[in-house]
Amino acid sequence: MVKPLFWILACIVMLNGCASRSVSLYEELGGQAKINEIVENFVYEIEYNDTILPYFADTDIDRFIEKFAEQLCVFSGGPCSYSGDTMKQVHGGMNITEADFNLTVDLFINAMNKANVPHTLQNKLIARMTHTRKQMLYL
Amino acid sequence: MGLKKLISSTLIFCTSLAWAGDGKLIGTAGLNQLEGSGGGGIVPWATLSGYDTRDEISANAFITQVNLEDYRLNVLGASVSLYDRAEFSVARHVFDLTTLGGEIAQTVYGAKFKLYGDVIYSDWPQLSAGVQYKDLEDTAVANLVGSKDTSGTDVYLAATKVHLGAVGGYNLVWNLTGRLTKANQLGLLGFGGPQNSDYELMLEGSLGLLFSRHFAAGVEYRQKPDNLDLGEDDWIDVFVTYIPSKKVNFTLAWADLGSIAGATGQKGLYFSVGGQLW
Numbered sequence: 001m002v003k004p005l006f007w008i009l010a011c012i013v014m015l016n017g018c019a020s021r022s023v024s025l026y027e028e029l030g031g032q033a034k035i036n037e038i039v040e041n042f043v044y045e046i047e048y049n050d051t052i053l054p055y056f057a058d059t060d061i062d063r064f065i066e067k068f069a070e071q072l073c074v075f076s077g078g079p080c081s082y083s084g085d086t087m088k089q090v091h092g093g094m095n096i097t098e099a100d101f102n103l104t105v106d107l108f109i110n111a112m113n114k115a116n117v118p119h120t121l122q123n124k125l126i127a128r129m130t131h132t133r134k135q136m137l138y139l
Numbered sequence: 140m141g142l143k144k145l146i147s148s149t150l151i152f153c154t155s156l157a158w159a160g161d162g163k164l165i166g167t168a169g170l171n172q173l174e175g176s177g178g179g180g181i182v183p184w185a186t187l188s189g190y191d192t193r194d195e196i197s198a199n200a201f202i203t204q205v206n207l208e209d210y211r212l213n214v215l216g217a218s219v220s221l222y223d224r225a226e227f228s229v230a231r232h233v234f235d236l237t238t239l240g241g242e243i244a245q246t247v248y249g250a251k252f253k254l255y256g257d258v259i260y261s262d263w264p265q266l267s268a269g270v271q272y273k274d275l276e277d278t279a280v281a282n283l284v285g286s287k288d289t290s291g292t293d294v295y296l297a298a299t300k301v302h303l304g305a306v307g308g309y310n311l312v313w314n315l316t317g318r319l320t321k322a323n324q325l326g327l328l329g330f331g332g333p334q335n336s337d338y339e340l341m342l343e344g345s346l347g348l349l350f351s352r353h354f355a356a357g358v359e360y361r362q363k364p365d366n367l368d369l370g371e372d373d374w375i376d377v378f379v380t381y382i383p384s385k386k387v388n389f390t391l392a393w394a395d396l397g398s399i400a401g402a403t404g405q406k407g408l409y410f411s412v413g414g415q416l417w
Binding site: 097098099100102103105106109118119120121123124126127130133134 | 160161162163164165192193194195223259260302303304305307308309310350351352
């Protein structure tokens with residue numbers, strides 16, 4: 001009974017080990033052009049969402065586009081450095097709820113879907129963004 | 140004074156209803172397992188059964204059928220989840236003895252509390268502790284096979300974690316549960332018996348891959364005691380789950396439940412439909 005479980009685990013570990021480490025996620029995604037496309041789609045998603053749009057009422061959208069693209073470049077291991085404000089500075093006072101945060105994650109996923117980013121790359125990118133969550137919620 | 144209290148608590152409850160929500164990410168609420176708790180199919184997980192976040196509440200219902208060689212288990216259940224912190228559930232089991240004739244019914248009441256973490260976002264796995272109180276209604280078979288009690292309480296501790304993009308870019312979910320139990324075949328054959336009538340620690344595990352935001356597949360394993368000396372086997376299943384929306388989920392599994400009440404080789408299809416009511 002335990003044997004099949006062991007083999008499944010072993011397969012998963014091997015599958016994972018074979019994944020290439022030499023190409024950066026930034027390159028896998030398609031570089032800055034693809035990141036810019038995701039960010040543009042994301043802004044469009046936000047514009048048409050009545051729940052999330054109010055959070056951006058005082059936002060300079062051009063600056064947001066520039067800094068968020070920079071940030072995604074850094075997260076994906078691209079040749080950029082982030083020159084924007086800290087996540088705490090940006091989201092402080094907004095009291096963002098868990099539900100609205102997750103809704104925004106959904107909008108971000110929509111943006112990646114519309115940019116034809118494969119599911120597996122979407123997960124990899126999101127995995128590198130999750131550490132920012134605690135600097136954004138309920139502040 | 141009593142009436143005032145009732146009205147105010149009703150008001151609080153109704154206000155709570157307004158906060159019914161589905162703020163979790165799709166798929167992260169899991170399913171309702173056989174005994175009604177939020178989980179996989181046969182194993183309770185650390186996740187709570189609804190899509191509520193810490194500001195929301197939710198209610199869920201599910202129906203499950205397991206068709207075996209000589210038996211058929213029908214389960215109908217419901218659960219509420221409060222602020223992604225506490226879960227209360229009830230499940231009704233009707234176990235048809237399709238070969239022998241007759242049925243065994245029992246009700247399982249469950250409570251679970253989240254102790255730590257978030258299945259996706261915390262560094263360590265989400266941890267929850269829970270109880271399942273099982274009350275056997277049809278006691279004839281349990282008495283016949285020599286069980287000691289006709290009701291019992293299971294206590295469990297569960298750890299669950301999603302690893303984003305962990306397997307070739309696909310999200311991996313695992314769960315490990317330790318359960319203290321005296322139940323024979325979920326409690327359908329009573330609690331304790333001639334072989335053993337003390338609490339024993341049983342380990343249960345689940346491992347799944349999320350192939351998209353709507354499809355998951357995996358395996359589950361559940362260790363079982365053999366209090367009755369009838370050769371009760373550990374359970375294993377292989378499942379596919381389809382989650383088209385946060386409102387509904389469908390699970391199809393192949394379950395190998397081994398020997399039940401002396402009838403060996405009990406294998407068959409497990410089918411479950413669950414969903415969030417509000």
